Amino acid sequence: MFDRPESGERAVLVHIKLSHGQEDLNELKELAKSAGADVVHVLTGSRNYPDPRYFIGSGKLEELKAVIAETEADLVLFNHVLTPSQERNLEAELEYRVVDRNGLILDIFALRAKSYDGKLQVELAQLHHLSSRLTGGWSHLDRQKGGIGMRGTGETQLESDRRQVGMRIKLVESRLATVVKQRHQGRARRKRSETPNVSLVGYTNAGKSTLFNSLTGAGIYAADQLFATLDPTLREFKLISGSKVVLADTVGFIRHLPHELVAAFKSTLQEAVEADLLLHVIDVNDEYRNETIFEVNRVLNEIGAGDNKQLEIFNKIDLLDDFSPRIDRDDEGVPIRVWISAEKNLGLDLLADALNEIFSTNRIQVTFQLSHSQGGVRSQLFSIAQIIKEDFTDEGGWDMVVNIDRQHLGVLNNISYEEIS
Numbered sequence: 001m002f003d004r005p006e007s008g009e010r011a012v013l014v015h016i017k018l019s020h021g022q023e024d025l026n027e028l029k030e031l032a033k034s035a036g037a038d039v040v041h042v043l044t045g046s047r048n049y050p051d052p053r054y055f056i057g058s059g060k061l062e063e064l065k066a067v068i069a070e071t072e073a074d075l076v077l078f079n080h081v082l083t084p085s086q087e088r089n090l091e092a093e094l095e096y097r098v099v100d101r102n103g104l105i106l107d108i109f110a111l112r113a114k115s116y117d118g119k120l121q122v123e124l125a126q127l128h129h130l131s132s133r134l135t136g137g138w139s140h141l142d143r144q145k146g147g148i149g150m151r152g153t154g155e156t157q158l159e160s161d162r163r164q165v166g167m168r169i170k171l172v173e174s175r176l177a178t179v180v181k182q183r184h185q186g187r188a189r190r191k192r193s194e195t196p197n198v199s200l201v202g203y204t205n206a207g208k209s210t211l212f213n214s215l216t217g218a219g220i221y222a223a224d225q226l227f228a229t230l231d232p233t234l235r236e237f238k239l240i241s242g243s244k245v246v247l248a249d250t251v252g253f254i255r256h257l258p259h260e261l262v263a264a265f266k267s268t269l270q271e272a273v274e275a276d277l278l279l280h281v282i283d284v285n286d287e288y289r290n291e292t293i294f295e296v297n298r299v300l301n302e303i304g305a306g307d308n309k310q311l312e313i314f315n316k317i318d319l320l321d322d323f324s325p326r327i328d329r330d331d332e333g334v335p336i337r338v339w340i341s342a343e344k345n346l347g348l349d350l351l352a353d354a355l356n357e358i359f360s361t362n363r364i365q366v367t368f369q370l371s372h373s374q375g376g377v378r379s380q381l382f383s384i385a386q387i388i389k390e391d392f393t394d395e396g397g398w399d400m401v402v403n404i405d406r407q408h409l410g411v412l413n414n415i416s417y418e419e420i421s
Contacts (some may be wrong), residue, residue, distance in 0.1 A: 011037040014155055015079040016045040018058060024288065027254070028079040028101070030205070035108050040071040055086045055095065061093065077104055083390040084133045102129060105254070117179040120403075124172045131165050176215055196245045196359055198237070199272040201300065202281035204252025207315040211281055211342035212249040215351075234271075240356045241363060242386040243405040248275070253296045273305045277358060284314040284339070311354060312337040318344045325350050365403050365420040372396035377415055384408045 011032055025042070032039050045060050054061050055078065064076065064296065075097040076090070082100035090098045099107070100417045106126050113122045166417035200208045216235035233249045248271040272278060277299070286292055300306045317323045318341040325347025328337035342345030370378055378398055381387065386405035393399055401420070409417070 006322070009036065009038050010040045010071065010073045010074050010075075012064070012071060012073045013039055013042045013079065014056065014064065014076060015042060015044050016050070016060075018050065019043070019048045025079065025395065028077065031104050031108065032077055032099065033103075035104060035111065037075075037077065040073055041067050043067055050080070050086075053086065053089055055080060055082055055090070061090075061312065065094060068094065075099060082137060087133060117176065120172055120176045120179065122265065124169065124176060124398050127165055127169045127172065131162065131169070133416045147188065161238040195236075197271070198275060198277045198279060198355070199248040199250055199275035200281055201250055201272050201296060201305075202252060202277045203286070203296055203315075204254050206252065206281045206283045206286075206292075208252060208281045209249055211279075211315065211340075212247060214342045214345060214348060216247055239359060240352055240386070241403055241405070242382075242384055243359065244384070245276075245359065245410065246356070248272075253299045269303045269305075272300065272308070273303055275305070275308055277355075278305065278308050278310045279313050280310050281313045283316055283317050285316050285319045292408045309358075311335060313351065315342055317341050318346060329353055359405075363403055363405050364401055365401060366417040368398070368400045368402065368410075368415065368417050369393075370398045370400065370415075374398075374415070377412060 013025075013028055013032060015028060025044070029039060029042075043060070043064055045056065047057065051057050056064065067073070068076070073096070076094065076099070078098065078100045080100060081102050082090070082098070087098050087100060097330060106122070106129055106370070109122045110126065113119045200212055202208050212233065216237055229324075235247050237247045238244050250272055252268060280293075280296060282293060297306065299334050300308070314337060317325065317339050323339065325341075326339050327335050327350050328339075330336050335357060338347060338351045340351055340356050342348070368377070368381065372395060374397070378400070381400065381402055385402040385408065387400065388401055389401040391399045
């Protein structure tokens with residue numbers, strides 16, 4: 001059996017048009033680019049149904065062999081999910097490494113994960129993917145161990161490897177459970193402080209991280225590539241009214257996101273599940289915009305966030321021929337969509353207005369009469385409320401009229417106030 005290369009840069013892409021479940025060829029090219037592959041050839045074809053042995057037919061298989069020889073490719077990337085046996089049969093026949101769509105996405109996730117919990121989640125997904133493919137590419141795995149102390153019934157190398165993978169899965173799951181517990185404690189603290197949680201969700205490369213940076217100045221990595229960032233980032237964002245929300249940037253979605261990735265990244269996606277508002281970032285120039293919106297909502301439903309309130313963010317309007325920022329509203333006048341360009345800082349003021357409006361339902365106007373010794377309370381009000389009016393008193397104190405969230409009144413140490421009707 002052939003030796004697997006440590007890395008493969010020159011890739012042949014295989015894209016077969018089926019009668020159902022069509023994948024996007026351009027998306028495969030972007031995935032290959034994001035993984036660092038140099039695409040040397042794209043092999044296309046059409047079939048009603050995949051061949052059970054090789055996915056592609058015998059004629060296309062011979063064509064693929066010729067392409068590999070001509071281009072001196074290092075690996076073959078399929079724009080489809082292959083069964084373990086199909087992947088194994090193709091590698092045996094081609095004598096080159098074959099990676100299906102799920103394996104390619106997992107590889108990109110492994111490149112992007114930087115945090116401890118992100119790496120754990122990627123490893124868990126890879127282990128589940130590997131557990132069904134242990135026979136692929138290594139013929140020694142079906143031979144019995146031999147030698148002193150190893151004779152008798154024994155166990156096959158394959159069984160041993162499966163047992164070790166199973167033990168590793170349990171270990172990673174245990175470590176990940178600790179991380180999930182820590183994340184849960186962090187969310188619980190935010191809930192106790194009654195600070196609203198806002199999560200950015202959307203199709204990968206829609207501009208979530210760019211928008212997150214524009215709103216918060218976080219400076220997280222953003223690039224024109226799929227899955228540029230994996231690890232969730234949280235930042236505090238102050239609304240115009242003076243109240244605050246916690247913004248969370250989450251992993252981007254993709255068509256037919258592998259189920260094992262959705263399962264492994266549930267702790268990351270839990271920020272979206274428990275969010276008070278989802279900012280659904282959408283690339284307004286995407287020709288498959290409706291399909292990507294559907295796919296994001298499908299994954300949100302799968303993780304239990306399908307019923308969360310959404311505000312759609314139509315991003316990249318600067319690439320349109322003639323368009324200006326605006327807010328779309330429903331029949332009751334509630335903001336449902338904001339048209340912006342995160343990169344060009346167009347419409348971000350409208351987005352801030354929309355967020356302020358959405359979270360202003362619990363706001364009231366109150367008056368405070370503070371003495372000269374309550375300067376700390378006055379300073380606190382400037383950080384958590386919108387100051388409408390302030391007058392100095394003859395005694396050196398302050399009479400203040402503020403617009404404040406009811407949630408913040410409880411943190412003022414029982415300072416007396418009077419609500420303005």
